[in-house]
Amino acid sequence: MTIVGKAVPIASYPRRLPALDVLRGIAILGTFASNIWLFTAAAIVAGGRGCSGWWTSFWQWLPNGKFLGLLTIMFGIGLEIQRQTAVRAGKPWPGKYPIRAALLFADGALNYIFVVTFDVLRIYAVIGLVIAYLLLARERVRWWLTVGFLAVHCALLPIVASMRAADVRIPREGEMTGLRPGGPVGAGYWETVAVSFENFGPGFGLHSEFPLVLFLGLGLFLLGANLYRMGIFGPERRALRYAIMLFGFGIALPIDFLIGITSMVPPQLAVFGRYGSAAGVALALLALVAEYFVRRERPGPVGRPLSCVGRMALSCYLLQNILGVIASRTVLTRPEVAVLDPLLLTGAAFLGVSAVLIAFACLWLRFFPRGPFELLWTWSYRKLARE
Template sequence: MAALERYRSLDVLRGIAIAGTLGTNVWIFTSGSGLVGYLDAVGKGDGGWGLVERILQQCAQGKFLGLLTVMFGIGLAIQQRSASTRGEPWPGRYPIRAALLFVDGVLHFLLFTEFDVLMGYAVTGFVVAYVLVGGERAQRRWMICAAGVHVVMISAIAALLASASEGTQPSPLQPNPYADGSFWDLVLFRIDNAVVFRSETVLILPMSIALFLLGASLFRAGVLSASGRTLRRRMMVLGTAALPIDFALGLVGGDPGIIVSRYLTAPLVSLGILAFVAALYVRGDRDGFVTARLTEIGRMALSSYVLQNVVASVLCYGWGFGIAAKLDAPAQKVLGTVAVYLVTVSILSLFAHLWLRRHRRGPIEWLWNYSAGIGVATTGGPRRRQPGRSAILRRRVVAPASP
């Protein structure tokens, strides 16, 4: 029963992470100038609706990115344990999976989102898969070193932003491929600015390595099982303590505060979210309607992540319905963004529900596993089916006793 609860919590946590990342990214989609406009305007809203926008953005800023990254690390640890249980070497076929994930990320970046995380996760997963071959002490050293590098880098960037003089007002993006361009125009725009758009992926590589390894360590420590009660309590205390600091930095700290919030305090809040949800499932709480939908999204997390960005692109960009360019007034921007979020999540949830009624995996997960040859026998002929433990027990019961 404990294993069942553990994996149910994994699915719902993945679903929360996917829906939560959209809570950050949807503001990029509804910016009239896409990521360029979002970066120019983030944290600068004034007045009533401007404050509402900043609060809503801060609710998701970095927290679910951190949660998603930790969940990838937990997934990697589960794959390693499964390989060990089957008597297979590690990392085995995982480099193939990482390569496929990188290709998925490249296509996702070019076609739909310049803020894709899959390319970075592919590189991180490849590195961490080999780190996991070493002992826990070596993994701990890697995690501490990566976290240290990340803290130094983010602190230096925040200090530079704090010391920089007030810049000039950014000029509008002309021409604006997000509002006026075709689908192909946006593809070319992403190619032309690939170095800038991929800079965050490089910047957070140390953080990603640290959080992957942290996720693997937390899984081994039993954070998702009954034995991890003390660990979960400490994580919830840490997350609760970090939350007001995170909001203060994001709302009144200016650009340096937003950087520190997104990349330093938000991951601490995400640990509290993970522990809280895991505790609910260890306690035996049943799924309600919302958690059932989140579980379905989490069961096909990769497909859900891609689909939500496809749907939001169709709704917001000029080659689709062009909603973003029509959200001029602050009230329209906030209410319109909330509406886009709800519509996107509803479509995502409905698709996941209908798909999983007929299939065990999401479409991209199926293609991913099929392409990597996961579960395919490597010997020349078909595998002989071995009798299960229950069949052996039945034989023992039915067989006549010896005289």
């Protein structure tokens, strides 16, 4: 069903919000801070050094799930922005959005097959297509759907935890089909591509990360859209932002710390952190950045590079994975690198790739209005949509 959007009482923002680009940049680099351990895993194993130690565990826990949750929320906000843009222009919604979803799915499929097997773009494309139609629902219905999706997700977590306790094969953190970024140990690049292609279908099966991310994504997409409509970035919503921060930092963060760091919770319950409490922390991060930028029109020296990454979110997401794979098959295979401390090695790899991304994004945006993949994506959309 496609209808012309009707006027509804939603928040109106008078200018481009710098918080949105900064939040996207934080989400992109934050997810890479979690995924970088997958790129350095082979080098750590080759060096014969484990990742034990409280300090290492802390840095593995810190980004785990939180920035993935933030990225998911930002996708929902972006979808609502597209809907509002269509409404203001008098265009039907969802209109031609299914074409956008198909392009996003294609991006994710190529990323999955040729780059990394822990891609989320394919799932976001499926979720986004569903949410695009649900955004037409009334406010009360949208909130009930949000609660319903998250409730189903929470009901699935104990099942997943029990499967892990029974040692049933299910995906670990960062996995989609059980493959590492470099594919099977010792495999060449094209052999890895062949295995990834073979496992493309199972990547949506019950033993993949798809069921875990699906209902969480549906809930967070809708939650992000609802919060944007409520005016989460407006000065009049300070009480809402502080309430979210109180919940996220005061309740979700301590729970996430207990699950991820302490020995009080068995490892089988780790899914409650990455796919549970981490989402609450992500909401608090959203509220914190929104509060900071309420009365600031410019990102500032720290926010500016993050904003550049955020404006090129798709390009930077794909490029960080490409650079990670290249590094894992070149620099990180050298013997002198493998003997480094795992935390030092991983931290250096993260900072190096992040510096390249930030420099590239800031330089590119001096000459072009959008990132390279965004430009290609827009051109493809206009051709397919005949605009």
